[in-house]
Amino acid sequence: MVDILHKIATKAPLEALYQAVATRAGVAGWWTAETTGDSQVGGSLLFRFTTKGVEVGTIEVKVLELAPNKRVLWQVTGGPQEWLGTTISFELKQEGEFCVLLFRHQGWKEPVEFMHHCSTKWAMFLMSLKELVETGKGRPSPDDVKIDDWN
Amino acid sequence: MVDILHKIATKAPLEALYQAVATRAGVAGWWTAETTGDSQVGGSLLFRFTTKGVEVGTIEVKVLELAPNKRVLWQVTGGPQEWLGTTISFELKQEGEFCVLLFRHQGWKEPVEFMHHCSTKWAMFLMSLKELVETGKGRPSPDDVKIDDWN
Secondary structure, three states, X not given: OEEEEEEEEEXXXXXXXHHHHHOHHHHHOOOEOEEEXXXXXXXXXXXXXXXXXXXXXXXXXXXXEEEOOOEEEEEEEXXXXXXXXXEEEEEEEEEOOEEEEXXXXXXXXXXXXXXXXXHHHHHHHHHHHHHHHHHOOOOOEOOOXXXXXXX | OEEEEXXXXXXXXXXXXXXXXXXXHHHHOOOEOEEEEOOOOOOEEEEEEEEOOEEEEEEEEEEEEEEOOOEEEEEEEEOOHHHOOOEEEEEXXXXXXXXXXXXXXXXXXXXXXXXXXXXXXXXXXXXXXXXHHHHOOOOOEOOOOOOOOOO
């Protein structure tokens, strides 16, 4: 088992950071604009990614945990083979004047090339999240930062 | 043992990407402007990081392997406790019109918060490397992208 780990921090309010990871509208502002579904515990969220109008992938997660201003936990129930069964968590905490977000995409079976790609993409999306809570505008798909031949 | 993995790709020439990770001047263009030492196999490179003119850290690596246009391998011999003994590798390959770089910072003992931070920072530095080979100008420290309360 191998994990993708990241950290960002912001001086934006903890509540804003939490809303950005815990709600459908929040996630649509930094990961993919095409986010649908129910973000309550037990609900499922569907994320659709397109490039030049063409669908390049979808991901479905089940919301396992919502601890206000503390933690959001998803289980991946649909999407690329390598993502199935993995978990994605956002852990939040206040540290002085900063709100810290620790991100973990855990349970990958193998450190395949696709995992290297996803690790770098997650960093870009988390910077998009930081931008969203700091400026009101993130860079969700399809306007996300391109990193490689897989986009 | 836990690893940081990343991937970027560029349409810039493979040789340019290799020079950027295999030479002192190259690394100074995307990681830290304050890069000194000898980048030949067996040599040591010293990287100094400053914030507002104040030194915030140094890292020393020994160059273990240089395979032209294919691979560069470093062993960390000085720096933060958590980095000691870890290895950093850059694996390059041509895929159609893209040059792909697979990055691995391997051998971390524990998935500590500092590792989350370094994972996101490496992504920013690799995007700086991509920018360097594509435009001639990267974003090395001290002008690097800030991600959190640790910079």
